[in-house]
Amino acid sequence: MHSLSSPTRREAFLIVLVFVALLWFSTAGSGVQHSDDTYIDNSNTTSNPRPITLAEHWRTRVAWSKGSIPNTRVASHVPGWTILDNLFVLNGTVFVVTDYPDSIPDLMTITSTGVEIHNGKEAVDSRTPGDREMRVVSPKQAESLFGSSAESIDGVTWIVNDPPQFITHYYHWSAELFFGFWRTYSSMDPAIDDMGNSALPALRRIFFPHADADHWRDYSRMNQWVLRSAFPSLTTEYSADWQDRAAMGRPIMLDRVIFTDRAAAMHGTSFQNTGRTASVPSTLPGSAHWWSTMRASVIRVCGLDANTVGDMAQTPVITYISRQEWGRRMLIQEDHERLVEELYKLRDEHGYEVNIVSMDKLTRAEQITLAARTTIMMGVHGNGLTSLVWMRPSPRATVMEFFFPGGFAYDYEYTTRALGMVHYGFWGNEYFTNPDTPAMAYPEGFQGTSIPIDGAVVARLCHERLQRLAN
Numbered sequence: 001m002h003s004l005s006s007p008t009r010r011e012a013f014l015i016v017l018v019f020v021a022l023l024w025f026s027t028a029g030s031g032v033q034h035s036d037d038t039y040i041d042n043s044n045t046t047s048n049p050r051p052i053t054l055a056e057h058w059r060t061r062v063a064w065s066k067g068s069i070p071n072t073r074v075a076s077h078v079p080g081w082t083i084l085d086n087l088f089v090l091n092g093t094v095f096v097v098t099d100y101p102d103s104i105p106d107l108m109t110i111t112s113t114g115v116e117i118h119n120g121k122e123a124v125d126s127r128t129p130g131d132r133e134m135r136v137v138s139p140k141q142a143e144s145l146f147g148s149s150a151e152s153i154d155g156v157t158w159i160v161n162d163p164p165q166f167i168t169h170y171y172h173w174s175a176e177l178f179f180g181f182w183r184t185y186s187s188m189d190p191a192i193d194d195m196g197n198s199a200l201p202a203l204r205r206i207f208f209p210h211a212d213a214d215h216w217r218d219y220s221r222m223n224q225w226v227l228r229s230a231f232p233s234l235t236t237e238y239s240a241d242w243q244d245r246a247a248m249g250r251p252i253m254l255d256r257v258i259f260t261d262r263a264a265a266m267h268g269t270s271f272q273n274t275g276r277t278a279s280v281p282s283t284l285p286g287s288a289h290w291w292s293t294m295r296a297s298v299i300r301v302c303g304l305d306a307n308t309v310g311d312m313a314q315t316p317v318i319t320y321i322s323r324q325e326w327g328r329r330m331l332i333q334e335d336h337e338r339l340v341e342e343l344y345k346l347r348d349e350h351g352y353e354v355n356i357v358s359m360d361k362l363t364r365a366e367q368i369t370l371a372a373r374t375t376i377m378m379g380v381h382g383n384g385l386t387s388l389v390w391m392r393p394s395p396r397a398t399v400m401e402f403f404f405p406g407g408f409a410y411d412y413e414y415t416t417r418a419l420g421m422v423h424y425g426f427w428g429n430e431y432f433t434n435p436d437t438p439a440m441a442y443p444e445g446f447q448g449t450s451i452p453i454d455g456a457v458v459a460r461l462c463h464e465r466l467q468r469l470a471n
Contacts, residue, residue, distance in 0.1 A: 062253050063149040069139045070253065072096045079109040080265020081184040081281045087257045090145060092209075092246035094134040094259075097142040104136050112263035114210040116165045127263040150251040155204035156185075157254050161261040164215035167208075170222040171386040175415045177260065178226065179389065180278035182294050183418070185258050187284035194289045195306060196296035203258075205235045209242040222386075225364045229301040230294050274410040275440060282418060291419055295390055299372045302365045309372045310392025316466045317353045318343060319370060321379035321387075325358060329380050330449040331402065339455030346459055352466065359384040376400065376462050380451055385412045389419065397421040398465050400431075402453050407446040408438045424461065429454035431461065 064070065072095075076083040082105070088095040094111065096104055111134045112127040137145065158181060166172040185200065192198045206227075208216055213236075217223050227234065245252065265271055268280035296306035308314075320343060323330050331339070340356055347354040355374075359367050371377065371387035378400035379385055388399050399416040403409075405427040416423035417434060424431045425438075432438065445451070 059152050059154060061149050062152045064143075065148070066143065067139070069097060069142050069146070071098050071139065074104065075256070076184065076187055076284060077105050077110070078184075078280050078283055079268035079271070080261050080263075080277055081180060081284075082110050082259045083184065083188070084257045084259060085255065087254045087259075088142065088146065088150060088251055089245070089254070090251040091249065092242065093132060095142065095145070095251075096134065096136045097139055098136060099139060101136050101138070107134050107136070109264050109267050110134065110259060111161055111261050114161050114163055114261075114263075116163050117263055117266075146251040150253040153205075153252055153254045156201050156256045156258070157205050157207060158203055158258045159207045159209065159260065160211070161209060161259065162211070162263075164211045166262065167211060167216045168218050168223075169383070170218045170220055171383050171411060173216075173218060173223040174226050175386050175389050175411070176276065176278045177262075178230075178294075179291075179415065179418075180265075180281055181258055181260060183278065183286065183290060184260075184281040184284065186290040186293065187281065187286040190285055190287050192287040192289050192293055194292055196289070196293035198293045200293075203231050203234060205237065207242060208236065208238045210239055212240060213238045220360070220364070220383075222364055222367075225368075226298055229298040231297075274414050276410055276414045278418070279410075279414055288420060291389070295372070295392070299368060299390060302369045302372070304369060304372055310375070310394065310397075312394050312396070314373075315351065315353055316375040316396070317355065317373050318346065318376045318462055319355045319357065319374040319378070321377065321382075321384040322356060322358050323380050323382050323384065326382070328447050328449065329382050329451065331380060331451050331453055335451075335453045335455065339453055339458060342455035342459035343462075346463060350463065350466075352462075359387065376465065378402070378458065381407075381409060381412070388412060388416060388421075391419070391421065393420040396465055398424065398462075400424045400426060400458060400461070402426045402451055404443060404445040404448065404451045405430075406438075406443045407441050409440055409442070410437075413437060422465075426453060426458065428452040429457045431457070 062070070070086040072087055073085040074082065075085055084096070086097070088097060098104060107129055111129045113129055113133055115126050117123070117127065160167070160177065162177070167177065185203075186192060186198070189198050189200045216238075262277050265277035265280050268277075270279040270282060271277055273279070292306075299306055299309060320339065322336065324333070324336055330336075343354045343356070346352050355370060357370065362370065367387055368390050371390040372392065374391050375394075375396055376398045377385065377388050377391060380402045385399065385401065391397055399412060399421060401412050401423065403425055408425060413423045413425065413434070422433065424433050
């Protein structure tokens with residue numbers, strides 16, 4: 001038997017040295033953990049340390065002491081499109097908390113009752129919001145209503161205060177509602193570049209207070225494709241969820257809200273000029289490349305490189321979207337055939353890529369891929385032209401839209417210009433462009449099957465556009 005003895009001074013020193021060495025090797029090259037749950041990655045010595053969030057603080061409730069309830073801030077506003085910070089909701093009613101009620105825009109330009117939109121005084125009056133929809137209250141009133149705390153909903157929330165009436169349509173979703181939403185939100189980052197890089201936090205969720213889960217999708221299933229491509233982590237809540245939250249009887253406070261209301265947007269001057277609710281936020285500041293963030297996100301899901309697709313150096317792509325099997329808004333058959341013939345001549349004589357397609361025969365990915373590659377898109381006024389939003393803006397990017405003579409609508413004309421591209425409207429062998437566009441009109445024949453077009457004139461304009469801007 002050997003008795004245990006205390007380690008010598010030398011042995012103690014060696015033990016400490018080994019412990020220190022093990023500790024050093026376990027942390028070397030892997031960064032430093034800080035008490036604020038932010039990890040500084042030092043592995044890339046060619047750039048500044050990059051913070052990586054390891055854990056998000058669990059914040060389910062916000063509380064305040066007497067007299068210190070957070071005030072609501074209107075960060076940006078045009079009729080129908082409002083960005084608010086610290087917005088409260090209780091029992092289904094939205095509350096704006098402020099010491100300065102006169103600083104809050106007229107509530108009719110923020111919200112409505114969310115009913116369907118129809119013409120006539122009675123219909124207009126039915127959309128006028130009251131205290132059930134939105135209230136402006138003082139901090140003292142808010143504390144009386146809410147108590148000393150509220151449930152917290154952090155991040156960025158989009159409240160779509162519209163009925164399903166227009167939502168369930170590819171154009172009204174992607175080129176109007178979603179288009180206007182991003183134009184509004186992107187105004188907070190004027191530095192968005194042509195590749196879509198943005199410092200804006202991603203949208204976290206959408207609330208549809210007046211639509212259920214079956215009544216925001218469109219028949220072609222493009223709405224959900226666009227939304228999920230742009231924001232893969234997004235969650236959605238519908239009218240039943242809104243009612244569930246109201247039934248809890250507890251106030252909630254949302255960090256940042258983009259509040260959208262079609263009826264409210266109709267009070268905007270731009271809407272009155274174009275009939276397009278998405279035109280209203282065009283008066284907000286913003287980058288010339290504001291939409292590139294959404295375009296890049298969506299086309300990347302289709303396997304495309306946003307850096308190269310649609311570049312000026314590539315062979316021009318002409319895409320004619322045919323409606324000849326739709327039963328309405330169709331070209332005269334002989335004119336359709338002549339147009340196809342003239343476009344193929346351009347292909348054979350000048351080497352342009354020409355595509356004659358019916359969008360409903362393509363998959364969603366094929367539709368977006370083709371549009372993203374297209375230099376000149378054309379077709380009769382119709383839903384297929386919505387895909388122009390995936391085209392890459394450039395000096396030669398062009399949309400040509402065919403109308404029954406005397407008819408005109410701003411749907412695709414406005415959308416094209418908002419993206420920095422050129423739009424031409426056609427009446428047979430005549431064409432026009434901004435600022436010489438006619439007044440909106442829907443004459444008899446607008447929806448018909450005898451819309452004329454001069455294929456030779458269309459082809460000549462295509463070649464002129466591409467040749468003049470090729471150098």
